[in-house]
Amino acid sequence: xxxxxxxxxxxxxxxxxxxxGGLGSGNIGVIASRKGVGKTACLVHIATDKLLQGKHVIHVxxxxxxxHIMSWYEDIYRxxxxxxxLEESTEIHDELVKHRVVMNFSQVGVSAEQxxxxxxxxxxxxxxxxxxxxxxxxxxxxxxxxxxxxxKKFASEIGASVWFSATVHREQPEVxxxxxxxxxxxxxxxxxVLITLAPEEDxxxxxxxxxxxxxxxxxxxxxLDSRTLLIVEPS
Amino acid sequence: MDExxxxxxxxxxxxxxxxxxxxxxxxxxxxxxxxHAIHEVxxxxxxxxxxxxxxxxxxxxxxxxxxxxxxxxxxxxxxxxDTPGHVDFTIEVERALxxxxxxxxxxxxxxxxxSQTLTVDRQLSRxxxxxxxxxxxxxxxxxxxxxxxxxVAEKLGHNAVLMQLPIGLEDKFRGIVDLVAMKAYxxxxxxxxxxRVEEIPADMKEMADGYREKLLDAATMFSDELAEAYLEGDVxxxxxxAAIRKGTISRKLVPVYLGSAYKNKGVQTLLxxxxxxxxxxxxxxxxxxxxxxxxxxxxxxxxxxLPAVALAFKLEEGQYGQLxxxxxxxxxxxxxxxxxxxxxxxxxKVGRLIRMHADAMEDITEATAGDIIAFFGIDCxxxxxxxxxxxxxxxTSMYVPNPVISLAIKAKDKASEDNMGKALNRFTKEDPTFRxxxxxxxxxxxxxxxxxxHLDVYIERMRREYRAEVQTGMPQVAYREAISERAEFxxxxxxxxxxxxxxxxxxxxxxxxxxxxxxxxxxxxGGVIPNDxxxxxxxxxxxxxxxxxxxxxxxxxxxVVINDGATHPVxxxxxxxxxxxxxxxxxxxxxxxxxxxxxxxxxxxEGPTEFQGNIFGSLNQRRGIILASTQDGNFSVVEAExxxxxxxxxxxxxxxxxxxxxxxxxxxLKYGKVPQSxxxxxxxxxxxxxxxxx
Numbered sequence: 017x018x019x020x021x022x023x024x025x026x027x028x029x030x031x032x033x034x035x036x037g038g039l040g041s042g043n044i045g046v047i048a049s050r051k052g053v054g055k056t057a058c059l060v061h062i063a064t065d066k067l068l069q070g071k072h073v074i075h076v077x078x079x080x081x082x083x084h085i086m087s088w089y090e091d092i093y094r095x096x097x098x099x100x101x102l103e104e105s106t107e108i109h110d111e112l113v114k115h116r117v118v119m120n121f122s123q124v125g126v127s128a129e130q131x132x133x134x135x136x137x138x139x140x141x142x143x144x145x146x147x148x149x150x151x152x153x154x155x156x157x158x159x160x161x162x163x164x165x166x167x168k169k170f171a172s173e174i175g176a177s178v179w180f181s182a183t184v185h186r187e188q189p190e191v192x193x194x195x196x197x198x199x200x201x202x203x204x205x206x207x208x209v210l211i212t213l214a215p216e217e218d219x220x221x222x223x224x225x226x227x228x229x230x231x232x233x234x235x236x237x238x239x240l241d242s243r244t245l246l247i248v249e250p251s
Numbered sequence: 252m253d254e255x256x257x258x259x260x261x262x263x264x265x266x267x268x269x270x271x272x273x274x275x276x277x278x279x280x281x282x283x284x285x286x287h288a289i290h291e292v293x294x295x296x297x298x299x300x301x302x303x304x305x306x307x308x309x310x311x312x313x314x315x316x317x318x319x320x321x322x323x324x325x326x327x328x329x330x331x332x333d334t335p336g337h338v339d340f341t342i343e344v345e346r347a348l349x350x351x352x353x354x355x356x357x358x359x360x361x362x363x364x365x366s367q368t369l370t371v372d373r374q375l376s377r378x379x380x381x382x383x384x385x386x387x388x389x390x391x392x393x394x395x396x397x398x399x400x401x402x403v404a405e406k407l408g409h410n411a412v413l414m415q416l417p418i419g420l421e422d423k424f425r426g427i428v429d430l431v432a433m434k435a436y437x438x439x440x441x442x443x444x445x446x447r448v449e450e451i452p453a454d455m456k457e458m459a460d461g462y463r464e465k466l467l468d469a470a471t472m473f474s475d476e477l478a479e480a481y482l483e484g485d486v487x488x489x490x491x492x493a494a495i496r497k498g499t500i501s502r503k504l505v506p507v508y509l510g511s512a513y514k515n516k517g518v519q520t521l522l523x524x525x526x527x528x529x530x531x532x533x534x535x536x537x538x539x540x541x542x543x544x545x546x547x548x549x550x551x552x553x554x555x556x557l558p559a560v561a562l563a564f565k566l567e568e569g570q571y572g573q574l575x576x577x578x579x580x581x582x583x584x585x586x587x588x589x590x591x592x593x594x595x596x597x598x599x600k601v602g603r604l605i606r607m608h609a610d611a612m613e614d615i616t617e618a619t620a621g622d623i624i625a626f627f628g629i630d631c632x633x634x635x636x637x638x639x640x641x642x643x644x645x646x647t648s649m650y651v652p653n654p655v656i657s658l659a660i661k662a663k664d665k666a667s668e669d670n671m672g673k674a675l676n677r678f679t680k681e682d683p684t685f686r687x688x689x690x691x692x693x694x695x696x697x698x699x700x701x702x703x704x705h706l707d708v709y710i711e712r713m714r715r716e717y718r719a720e721v722q723t724g725m726p727q728v729a730y731r732e733a734i735s736e737r738a739e740f741x742x743x744x745x746x747x748x749x750x751x752x753x754x755x756x757x758x759x760x761x762x763x764x765x766x767x768x769x770x771x772x773x774x775x776x777g778g779v780i781p782n783d784x785x786x787x788x789x790x791x792x793x794x795x796x797x798x799x800x801x802x803x804x805x806x807x808x809x810x811v812v813i814n815d816g817a818t819h820p821v822x823x824x825x826x827x828x829x830x831x832x833x834x835x836x837x838x839x840x841x842x843x844x845x846x847x848x849x850x851x852x853x854x855x856x857e858g859p860t861e862f863q864g865n866i867f868g869s870l871n872q873r874r875g876i877i878l879a880s881t882q883d884g885n886f887s888v889v890e891a892e893x894x895x896x897x898x899x900x901x902x903x904x905x906x907x908x909x910x911x912x913x914x915x916x917x918x919x920l921k922y923g924k925v926p927q928s929x930x931x932x933x934x935x936x937x938x939x940x941x942x943x944x945x
Contacts, residue, residue, distance in 0.1 A: 081406065082879035082890070114876050122883040134863060134882060142867025142877060 017100045019068060019108055025100075027238055027249050028065045034236055035209050035227050039179070041147070042172030044164065044206055048182040048197055049213035054220050055181035057245035058213070059150045060092045062179060067112040071147040074135065075118050078126065078153040082118045085152075089116065095244045117144060128163035132170045139174055149178045156182045157199055164206040184212075194231040211236070218242060219250070255328075256553055256621045257531045261578070263332045263347050265375065266357035267367035271387045275357060275512040276320075276331060281442065282519055283322035283329070319565075319576055319623050321606045324522045330623040346633070348374055349646070350564050350578035350623060353529030354382040355521070360394035360509070364402040366855035366888070366916045372407050381500050383528055385521050386509040389417050390424045393884070396509045409505040410498075412469045413462055414524065415517070417509055418452060427510065427517050428455060430463045431491055436520060443515025469504060470494040492527055499528040532621030537580050539636070539644035542593060549644065551581045553620040559584050559639040562646045566633050566681045575626045576607075580646075582639060584624075585617040590637045593645050599637075603627035632680045654686055654699035655850045655895055655919050658706050659724035661696065670719035671696075678709055685709060695724070702917070703899060728896040729850060730933070731922055732799030732806045734843035737762035741815070742835035744827055754819035755780075755831035757788055761839055764810040769796055772812040780816035780828070787825040788813055791832025800837065801845050802937040807922070811836070847930045848922040850895040856905065858913025860887045865908040873897035874926075892920060896929075 017025075032038040039045045047055050063073045077085050093112065097105040119134060131151075138144050149171070171178045184197045192201045196210060204210070210226035220240035224232055241248045266272040319332050332347040348354070354375055358368060375382055384403055386396040396417055403411040418426040418435060426437040428451050435452060439445040451459050467486065471478040474494035480486050498504030508524050510517015532553040539560055540546040551560055559582030567574045584590065586604050591597070605612040605625050618624045631637075636645045662668035675687045675698070686699040700706045703726060713719040741758035757780070764770050771789045780788065796806040816831075854875065856866050860882055866889050870877055875893035898917060905913055925933070 082881055086879070113878070117877050118879040120879060120881040122881055126882075130882075134860070134880070134887075137864035138867050138877070138880070141864030142871045144867070144871070144877065 018103050022096070022100045022102055023065070023068055026065050027247050028062060030238055030249065031062075031222075031236065031247070034224055039177040039209055041175045041177050042168065043177050043208035044168050044171065045177070045179045045209035045211070046182050046200065046203075046207050047179065047211050047213065048184050048200060049220075050186055050215075051183055053213045053215050054240045054242075054245060055183075055213065056088060056152055057092065057240060058211075058222075058247060059152055059179055059181055060088045061096075061245075061247050063116070063148060063150050064089065064092050064096060064112070066148045067115050068108070070111075070115070072115045072145050073117075073148045073150065074138065074144070074146045075116065075150045076131065076135075076152065077118065077120050078124075078155075079120060079122075082120045085118045085120070092246065095246050099244070099246070117146075125158070128159075128166045132167065135170070146174070146176050149176050151178060151180045154180050154182070156180075156203060157185070161202050161206065164203050168206045195225055195233050196231075213240065222247070253533065256533055256555075256619065258327045259330075259531050259621045260327060260525055260529055261330045261332075261350065261352045261532065261621065261623055262525055262529060263351045263354045263380075264357060265354050265371040265382075267359065267362065267365040267371070270357045270359045270362070270365075271512055272357045275355075275385070275387060275518065278512045278515065278518040279324075279329075279331065279522060280320065280322060282444065282522065283324050319607050319625070321623070324526060327526045329522075329525065332623070346564050348378045348380055350562065351378075351380055352532055352535040353525070354380050355525065356382050356384045356505075358384060358386050358399050358403070359391075360386050360388045360396050360399060361391050362857070362886070363395075363399040363883075364406045365857060369407070370916075370918065379502060381502050381530060382505065383499065383521075383524050384411060384505055384507045385517075386507060387512055389420060389509055389516070390422060390511040390514045392421050394420045394424070396420075396507070400507050403505060403507065410469060410503060411505045411507050412466050412495075413509075414466065414495075414506045415509050415520065416455065416459060416462055418455065424511060424514065424516065427520060428452075428459050429520065430459065430466050431488060431495075433459065433463065438516045438519075443518070446519060466495075467491070470498065473497040473501075473504070496528045500530045500534060532580075537646075539580070539646050542643045542645055546645075551644075554581060555583045555619040557582045557620075558642045559590065559620075559637070560642060560644055560646075561590070561637045563629075563631050563633055563635045563637065566631075566677075572628055573630070575629045575631060577624055577626060577637065579618055579620050579622045579624070581620050583617055583619045584639075586615075588639070590639055591643075592631050593636045593638055593643055595631065595635070597630075599629055601626065602629070634683065654684060654701060655729050655852075656702060656706065657697050657699040657727045657729060659690075659693070659695040659697055659727070660710070660721045661724075663720040663722060667719040667721065670717040671713060671721055674709075674713045674717040674719055678712070697727075699729070701919075704902070726899055728894075730802060730804040730925075731848040732801050732804050732845050733808045733848050734761060734763050734806070734840070735846050736842075736844045738839050738842035740835045740839035742831055742838055743817070744831035744834050745822075746827075747822075752819075752822040753824060753827035753830065754822035755784070755824075755827040756817035757813050757828070757831045757835050758815035759811065759813035761809055761811050761836070761843055763843075764808045768805075768807040768809075769793065770810040772810060774812055774814040775816065776814070780813070780818060784818070784823065784825065784828040785813075787828040788816075788832045791829035792836055794829070795833050795836035795840075799845065800840060802847060802933050803941075804847075806840075806845075807848070847925045847933060849925045849929075851892050851920050851923040852895050852898060852917040853920040854891050854893045854898070854915060854917040856889045856891070856913055856915040858887060858909050860885050862909040862913055863887045863889065866905075866913060869901070869904060869908055873901070892923075893917075894923070894925070895919075 047058050049055055063075060067073055075085055093109060117138060139146050182200055184199060188199055190198045192198055196204055208228050212223045212225055213220050214223060219242055222236040222238045224234055224236050237249060238247055239250045264272045264276055319330060322329050332351060386399045389396055400411050400413050403409050414430055416428040417424055418428060426435055428435050435449045437447040439447050467481055470491055471481050477490050477494045480490055495506060499506060506524060506528055508521045512518055537551045538548045539551055541549050559579060561577045561579040561584060563575050563577050565576040584601060586601055588601050589598050590601060604615050604618060606615055607625050638644050662671045678685050679687050684701050688697055690697050698706060710721060710723060713721055737760055739760040743756040744753060746753040771792060773785050792811045796809055799806040858866060867877060870891045870893060873893050874897050875891040877889060877891045880887060880889045905915055
């Protein structure tokens with residue numbers, strides 16, 4: 017399969033249709049689940065789809081090392097390329113790498129200002145025109161809604177969309193009236209799209225909780241394949 | 252005699268630049284009473300640290316050549332190789348590692364595991380050198396030795412265990428709690444030379460107990476006896492030391508020491524650690540290759556009665572002639588005896604035999620297995636093996652990377668020209684990564700090395716040590732040419748000029764080769780080219796790929812397949828087929844859509860976070876691909892891939908962009924295709940230079 021075909025037939029097109037054309041620049045999306053269900057895999061798949069379209073992506077993480085994230089990207093790319101028998105896979109890969117930066121914060125308690133400061137340094141001074149920013153592992157239980165407002169403002173300024181992953185702790189399974197996990201309730205004003213992941217027997221289902229102005233509560237016709245960790249159409 | 256060898260330690264001190272290893276070495280010499288006053292690196296007294304024996308090193312404040320020095324701590328003889336930290340000089344580090352039995356990895360209490368630490372760690376692994384870690388500069392603002400321990404565990408993947416805890420940190424750093432003895436140590440006197448042992452401060456008791464538990468947990472893995480004693484609550488110190496020693500020597504445990512060499516704290520305790528936990532020569536396995544037995548590996552034994560085996564690991568042109576540093580692995584070498592250089596097959600008499608203390612030397616009459624000593628007046632290259640008859644061994648060859656940068660040099664006058672020749676002769680012997688040749692086309696002398704700084708240092712040394720004033724051209728990147736498409740050839744070489752002529756026809760195809768530089772495949776069927784001429788075809792193609800026609804650089808990644816051809820009963824010859832192959836390649840090459848490749852460096856820039864915008868910007872301007880950035884508090888590390896050709900002068904630029912607070916390291920990563928605009932420029936330049944030479 018050639019690249020353009022692969023992009024056209026990507027299951028992520030279904031996601032875009034479901035959320036009225038996509039997240040949209042200046043908007044924040046959140047993928048929430050318990051630990052170890054597949055949030056990072058989803059983020060990396062969405063990012064890789066954008067990279068294939070020639071867009072620039074910054075992946076923000078909060079761990080001790082960057083090579084861990086890079087191998088996520090390598091694995092997801094390899095799965096996609098193998099599944100679709102992508103032509104000129106090596107050349108396309110080498111191009112993708114140029115459009116991706118992993119930005120890692122090793123210390124705990126990074127403020128929104130610090131995060132934006134570093135993103136700005138890379139985007140403005142480093143002339144890295146990011147269209148998509150992935151923030152993997154931001155602690156919503158400790159953060160405050162004002163931070164998200166600041167980040168949303170920054171996203172509109174530079175014309176990028178931002179996806180967050182959010183961990184919903186086992187001890188806090190409650191949801192509010194809109195079926196939003198309570199830990200995230202107070203952030204909903206700044207969040208345009210919320211997707212939750214729920215582990216089923218042999219796959220993980222994706223549920224669209226918030227879609228811009230609505231709370232549709234519908235299962236997307238997409239699942240996370242537990243073997244390849246790719247977002248796929250259910251078989 | 253064994254007792255003497257058991258009381259011997261050969262250690263290296265490895266670190267990231269500016270982690271303070273030269274200062275640490277200086278303190279070690281002081282406490283071992285080899286020197287009587289302490290000089291700082293870049294010190295106010297203008298004397299400079301004792302180990303940096305070269306003038307140049309003093310001026311630049313970095314250690315370039317590894318000098319070996321011999322000290323005695325309590326009853327143990329310690330040979331210290333002060334290894335350079337800059338990545339351009341890693342061959343020095345690698346060479347030093349070959350002769351070491353153990354190492355001290357110095358880490359900065361603030362910077363922790365830095366890019367260079369990773370390189371050094373890889374090198375220690377390659378030669379399986381056991382080591383202990385020393386977290387230096389605990390007096391610095393932001394010092395956090397516990398976090399550095401975590402980094403050694405997480406980033407380097409070692410089972411790192413704290414042996415000590417700091418009493419106070421930063422400007423309140425006062426002393427050290429030892430978790431083996433469970434005592435507090437304070438370093439009194441003007442130079443911390445008097446150690447005062449006290450009880451652990453009451454407010455640290457609980458913490459110390461906690462870390463002692465961790466240490467015991469780690470140590471019990473290596474001793475059942477200790478595990479039992481631990482359960483019974485009856486651990487004695489010797490048992491614990493033996494277990495830690497076992498873990499360290501097997502590289503399954505890394506004891507972490509701490510202190511501040513600059514503030515004279517924790518150095519003596521580190522020396523005790525070296526003696527306690529690092530192996531002696533008998534415990535370190537070494538193998539040589541038996542040249543009389545198809546290079547079969549043979550184990551060497553640190554036995555003084557066996558025939559001697561020694562490796563010349565470093566040459567130095569001293570005031571009194573050539574000094575050769577050697578490590579003896581087996582046997583005894585005495586003054587006046589004959590030894591054989593197994594590479595040059597020359598017999599030589601051992602003249603002066605000395606032990607080195609940086610610049611001072613002591614004459615000795617014999618040295619044994621385990622010793623690191625120096626010879627005077629022995630002619631050899633570094634890496635040569637010396638043996639006593641009847642052995643014919645060679646130590647395994649050292650890993651030598653290919654140079655990535657070259658520079659044309661020219662002497663300014665006749666006297667300089669002679670001196671330059673002498674200097675180049677010396678440098679190429681001392682340093683296998685430094686090469687030199689005369690370009691047959693331009694007639695220029697070209698030097699090659701591992702980076703800009705590497706070559707700069709040699710130019711400086713020529714001027715200072717050899718009084719050779721040289722002019723330098725622009726640094727030149729070692730480009731490569733490659734093919735991107737498969738193409739077929741069918742070429743006939745024919746010459747008829749009276750007498751016997753020349754005739755050869757070769758046909759086949761060339762295609763890109765994923766792995767390797769060149770491959771020749773003979774698919775000739777039915778002997779249309781007789782077997783005798785096949786090697787000539789191969790030789791012709793090999794000659795052709797040595798120099799491409801796009802920009803005159805070697806062609807890599809080529810597979811040549813010949814599947815047809817023709818001969819003439821009289822006129823075919825080796826020469827004719829060589830010419831046919833050469834002609835065939837030259838003809839087909841342009842059809843293969845040749846491309847230009849350039850060396851891409853893995854660059855790591857580290858500095859305060861406030862400057863990250865400048866760092867990102869400077870890398871972007873240099874065609875750099877930013878792969879990742881990591882922030883840890885106010886400290887950032889940016890990793891990028893940047894073409895070598897864009898990195899010239901980067902150190903100056905970075906310094907001015909960041910008030911001198913950022914530093915960078917780079918090493919060769921891979922060859923990558925140059926963008927079209929750059930390729931056009933290179934081709935234009937090549938065409939012009941060709942015209943000029945005509």
